Amino acid sequence: NSKSLRRGLASLKQPTSLFAPLDTFQERHIGPDDAEASKMLSQLGYESMDAFVADTVPSKIRLSTNVVDNSSIPAYSESQLYDRAKELGGQNKSFKSYIGMGYHNAVVPPVILRNVMENPAWYTPYTPYQPEIAQGRLESLVNFQTMVMSLTSMDIANASMLDEATAAAEGMVMAFVTSPKKRTFIVDQGVTPQTIAVLRTRAKGFGINVTIGGAVALLEDKSILADVCGVLVQYPDVDGNIKDFGKLAETAHSTGALVVCATDLLALTKIKPPGEWGADIVVGNSARFGVPAGYGGPHAAFFAVTDKLKRKMPGRLIGRSRDTQGKPAYRLSLQTREQHIRREKATSNICTSQALLANMAAMYAVYHGPAGLERIATKVHKFTEVFKSAVAGFGYKLKNETFFDTVTLEVSVAGSADAVHAKAEAAGINLRRIDDKHVGISLDESVSPTDLVTLINVFASAVSKQTVALNELHEPEVNSIPAELQRSSEYLPHPVFNKHHSETEMLRYINHLAGKDLSLIHSMIPLGSCTMKLNSTSSMIPLTWPEFSSVHPFAPYDQVKGYHRIIKELEDDLCKITGFHAASLQPNSGAAGEYAGLCVIRAYHESRGEGHRDICLIPLSAHGTNPASAVMAGLKVVPVKVHPDGNLDLGDLQAKAEKHKDNLAAFMITYPSTFGVFEAGVQDACKIIHDNGGQVYLDGANLNAQIGLTNPATCGGDVCHMNLHKTFAIPHGGGGPGVGPICVAEHLAPFLPSHPAMPVRGEQSIEAVSAAPFGSASINLISWAYVKMLGGKGLVDSSKIALLNANYMASRLQGHYNLRYKNENGRVAHELLIDLAEFDKAAGLKVTDFAKRLQDYGFHPPTCSWPIQTCMLIEPTESETLEELDRFCDAMISIRQEAEDIMSGKQPKDNNLLKNAPHPISVIASSEAEWNRPYSREQAAYPLPWLRERKFWPTVSRIDDAYGDLNLVCDCPSVEELAH
Amino acid sequence: NSKSLRRGLASLKQPTSLFAPLDTFQERHIGPDDAEASKMLSQLGYESMDAFVADTVPSKIRLSTNVVDNSSIPAYSESQLYDRAKELGGQNKSFKSYIGMGYHNAVVPPVILRNVMENPAWYTPYTPYQPEIAQGRLESLVNFQTMVMSLTSMDIANASMLDEATAAAEGMVMAFVTSPKKRTFIVDQGVTPQTIAVLRTRAKGFGINVTIGGAVALLEDKSILADVCGVLVQYPDVDGNIKDFGKLAETAHSTGALVVCATDLLALTKIKPPGEWGADIVVGNSARFGVPAGYGGPHAAFFAVTDKLKRKMPGRLIGRSRDTQGKPAYRLSLQTREQHIRREKATSNICTSQALLANMAAMYAVYHGPAGLERIATKVHKFTEVFKSAVAGFGYKLKNETFFDTVTLEVSVAGSADAVHAKAEAAGINLRRIDDKHVGISLDESVSPTDLVTLINVFASAVSKQTVALNELHEPEVNSIPAELQRSSEYLPHPVFNKHHSETEMLRYINHLAGKDLSLIHSMIPLGSCTMKLNSTSSMIPLTWPEFSSVHPFAPYDQVKGYHRIIKELEDDLCKITGFHAASLQPNSGAAGEYAGLCVIRAYHESRGEGHRDICLIPLSAHGTNPASAVMAGLKVVPVKVHPDGNLDLGDLQAKAEKHKDNLAAFMITYPSTFGVFEAGVQDACKIIHDNGGQVYLDGANLNAQIGLTNPATCGGDVCHMNLHKTFAIPHGGGGPGVGPICVAEHLAPFLPSHPAMPVRGEQSIEAVSAAPFGSASINLISWAYVKMLGGKGLVDSSKIALLNANYMASRLQGHYNLRYKNENGRVAHELLIDLAEFDKAAGLKVTDFAKRLQDYGFHPPTCSWPIQTCMLIEPTESETLEELDRFCDAMISIRQEAEDIMSGKQPKDNNLLKNAPHPISVIASSEAEWNRPYSREQAAYPLPWLRERKFWPTVSRIDDAYGDLNLVCDCPSVEELAH
């Protein structure tokens, strides 16, 4: 009876009353309804959810009390959340920011705002590891790379970094590994303070000495130069100066040192690009290309290098390759660096990056094109010239003679900087606070003529001069960009940047690309360890409200009360969930969280006079970012064995912990393990570590299995990171953004990261790990909304259903596939690992063949060949309905039968449905002559009946990885190429 | 050189200065850039735009001065518009409305808001006349129909009407034509005042006598009953009563009179549906199913009838049919009624309806399902019970004993109604103003417990009683729905309403349907007479801001200052553009505008004692709505001949005008004509009419060709309508909403429509033509933004480029196709008519065959077989780039060659690329055995190279129209059917 089809969980039904809200989020978030959940439970042989959970989660670590429930975390309905977000947004004051320091107000073209940033087709896909169903965002990321390459005049650029400061740190490390014997890294004093802070943190782990000062002068000192591996300059610098670093580059290169240049894409339309004066590595922040400030992020940083450094680049690189039909196609190049990060050999741990924001920035360049960017840059520059002459007229002294958009003023004529700031504040304006004699002003695209007049008049009134009117301002005739540093080279000549300039064409281009990509709007993305769950609209809506999106990360605290309330509430709730004491939202990804957590552990040891502790035990099954992060934190990785069933080898752990007990710093463990195993011995393992003087880092990627059932503190951990872009429903954005906060036990709290723009947390804090004090602050709104709308009960129910869904799938696939692990009760955790080795042995069928064939069934393949080469790791999450789980299982079982036909010899081993997969329409449409396959087009396209109504089509055939890696081409085709 | 690729028109370039904004809309709106425009001009043989325009628009009617330019209509940049909209939005006060009267606050599920209402894939498609590329919205409209049928318990429902009042008027006319000898139509006094006003207007034209009173009692009077053709009741009525109309229906039926019932979908989940007590026609407003109030609209009204009336239904009806492969498929049934409205035989003129809003309402039902609707209705009802008992406790007297969500109170205990309203106002609340003794209160889904307490306390404080707190309120035990009128029957048992209840599933369903439909996000939709142009994001954004979306249409004027400013500015600008004196935004579609304009003309004649004038001359080439509107306004249509080249036969006009000069009321003419012809003789034609005592109605559907070049006043008209959903960029929404304002010359201004909720415009006003005083008020924002952002110059440039684009296409297609018309200079207007008769003659190839084949090329076909059976009418608009025009022309030329092969006998006449078109993927994928076609799959799918990269796929084969009309099935498949 349809009327009884109420949603939610019968066994867990919320108490309802007439006055309870109807728009409860839990009902919309959790896929299965009562009836479906009961059906799954009974299929697994359970009468209740409790009995199922008891068999699944080891009793030793089960939380006995209701630690997480609606009294500890009350649930808001969707409309209550909306109202609360409005209220808190209202507590952020919308001052006009001229603070600069690498952060500008952005003007987001409406067509990009609506159709990229607010469009689930763009924000819900996964990282494009499956290129046949990701050509859209791959093309857009190549646009990003091309844009960066062209504006910087560098040979190659990657597909984004987390922020400018960490990108600069990666540059520093690249310089260091290029000249590993030289330990000095020079940082010019014109670099922004947040970058300097992040460099200092990062330098520590690598044992690099960061020397800050006038870079040009420092390099002239031969005794210093001898030990220099690299130098970082900011161009234009934080005060606005545009300096000629050509000579500096020559000097550096004379001893093999590398020049890292932090720069600004908009300025590069006007000034000589770093690639033309000898920079080796160019980094920066692309946010002013149409990405809102969001109180610090997210936005995409960029990273570009010369050709000879290309194979050492961190991060993701998109390249052009070809498919089996010879059709050009994009893919992640040198992909092994990615998913299987080079573990302890790595020098970077970046995994999740900033794909969505890189796409927005690239689209901004597509929309404006070179002519549009030129117009914008001209306006920004000329407004700055107008401002400069006006304030010079009032008696202010300019600190910088040269500039693009930023001037630093000596303000003694006004008494003090405070006097100027007071006038600014009264006008609703924020200026850069430098010291009591200087203020900084950065202009940007958003500044209207009226804004400019208001700004000028702040300076007029601070010295009691007559205010000016717009019609008294005139186009300046000077140009404060030195003639020899003006850009003369062309940029962005590629067709893609020169044709989509009407909104209609832009909309079609955005949609055309989106149409090539499989995302959560199509079907489940059961990526083990990635937790691709519902990213609800109600949590996305506040994100693009101006009261949250247009806040500068260094805005004064009293203007950002709404944000701070949200940050505080989220930190508190994360502590309740993890069982820990304090949190930091600064890290911009899971990997960044790992790194931050390990730095905190090191600082803790140091504080106790045990700074020598530098051994980090890591199971062999750990995610590649774990050892990479350890190395970056200056730790030595000692691997720990794992049993074939996924459990840690406790004997090996004990032996190694004891062996290294004098130097044991930490142990990193993922829980449930990367095999999808709730290890009953986790507390014993942690005790071994503690007994030997170490701290336990718990990788929280799998936290979705735990909430309210157990927690990292109970397991025995001291610190954990969470991936808010997994467990806490920030969408993956096609490869980022992410947020990787850490929670720590009380004894570690004093060491949580600080930031130059943040009131100090305590004297023992480590320095910044991200450019912004609260990382990608704006998207914390999503996780905050998620937690608040589910409430404690909804969070726990979500974990329970995540477990149930995974176990249901295990029960359906079992018998067809070799389930690699289950516990003594026959249960898996929130994901399941199936081993396909038998198919390879019997018929040479690889994991990839199954994965590509799944694309033909309209699904994104699960995580492949990780953590075990021959396996697939399947994670459904709580958001998928029984019907969807069944569709996926049916597909897997059908493929199993197709494989059977190959193994039995009915179908040839080299020309079959799996090896030839995926089958795009162009292949299905091929002529009779070309269709030389021992199966029909219909078998290829519609192996199951529901595919006729509901099918997602890959747009290219299988892509040739080897070809792509050998022929690394990472930019857009040019006019000439297209002509061929 | 890429840097010179600036946008806009060289010849028409805006003066730029440093302080001019960069985000000018014109650059984004107009497709061709300078270079493209020049290329097209020179291809046509012109050196300047002026020379081209001079050859295109007859000099007689050319405006010599700059009537429309940036001084008469200044241009805002996109960000300026945003700021101005925010400012004006701030002038609307957001009071909580309990006014009711058919308008409720709606809670829009966020996933529907973002993914339907704010999604161009849903809001930019055209009316689904091409079902093979419209299965998504057709399915959704069938969901709407099914939802209405199930909730009302009627046999059949259509796919939406403009509003409840006009739907009721259509019901009245249906009753009248069923019993044409009986002229009395009874309207129960419980009907809303706006419906009564609209009925009275409509009754006039048909000569129906509307009698208002107690319907039950009136029908008991045999002398009255004898002349009654029908009766309208409101159920529940405007005061809240739920009356049993079973007996009334029996009485009405005893003499063959029909019962029209205006009802409420949410109430119907609780009360006995009209279909169960004998209603023949059921109408209402579906807005409370998740469609924002928007100060009156848009929203979808519904119209449901018993089986025997189904072939007389007005509006669009979606039916299930099958395609040539036998696959089930949806289509517009009885379609001829639509595009080729039954002209003077029609009793309804509805054309554009409310598809987008019907889809939103249907999606709301899909999202909530029967159980969710039941919960919502229960809450609304019980809150009303709680309210009632509370205020009864304060001494207020209830006027209605029975109710679902509305109570009417007698308030003498508080002194006067004003005293209550004063308290309400202080609490930010609007109540229904009835008279000085009564107030009305309607509750809805949006009312929170806190709102309820606040509301109750308004009534407490008005009588100085102790206020109550939430915890003092209790779930009521009474039920004010009479037992015999409680619903017992099941509703919405269909699978579609019972499975998409998680947000993930809902998102996938919305996207799955959207993916089947071609819209402006894919390619041009060159529909002659429909002006499918860019619907910009910046004009769409303010629409869903709460300050505009959540305003009740009868909110007091002083709370809606922002809206009124926008309405005033838009009216003024439309007057400047048309050359007229005053405007009314009340009509909800072009056809509604025609009707309103003709009523105004009739009122004018009456005011001069010439009420007998009832002849309306209409050219044979006129759109079907013209004669239909004339008939509805009580006019007799006399057709006027048209020359084969599209020009009016002035001789025939003269003759007929003279013949009818004593009774000549009006002449209706479309300009440029429906053939895409700027008739040089238009002023002569108008003079003939004026000389003979008539007024000229100018159908402004083609206004896009005119702006600033000529105007309806200059052409000689007295009144015109505009289709804001054509010329003024309101998106078509897949078949609506629309706005059809009229502008009139000064002598007609006193007669513009009034409305019961509007301060009277003048004593001579006609009564309301729409339910809301300003029609679909919220979407006027879009046209307002469009006009303001283009500014005068941009508007004129748009018209010029619209003309240029059409002429360029004409020049490319000429030689391949028979261009039916061009002027003496070889020019067409903004659209071109090509005649395909030769292909039919030679090889039996019909217009439809070309149209369906165009789908294979990824294009929406142009307007087909209108205004001439054998023709296609192609209108590119200014928003398409040269590249897109060329793609379309290439496709047409390629099809021409395919037709050649058929005519020459190379391909058979019955089995060829055109006759078999379109080719969905399922056909392309068919097995070798089934592919019995004399062409390859690749020829079918990829006839031109760019289709390999950019192709839109029809999802079904050609649909069998005849089958569908014979087997009229207009609801969703049931569980049983799906099981087969």
Ligand SMILES: Cc1ncc(COP(=O)(O)O)c(C=O)c1O
């Ligand atoms: C177990 C595990 N740890 C760490 C990470 C790294 O997280 P991020 O990609 O956010 O840097 C991942 C990412 O997939 C993971 O699965």
Ligand SMILES: Cc1ncc(COP(=O)(O)O)c(C=O)c1O
């Ligand atoms: C010439 C003409 N007149 C009137 C109309 C009716 O307008 P609407 O569909 O807005 O009712 C149309 C609609 O296409 C039309 O083309």
Ligand SMILES: O=C([O-])O
């Ligand atoms: O009927 C038309 O929509 O043109």
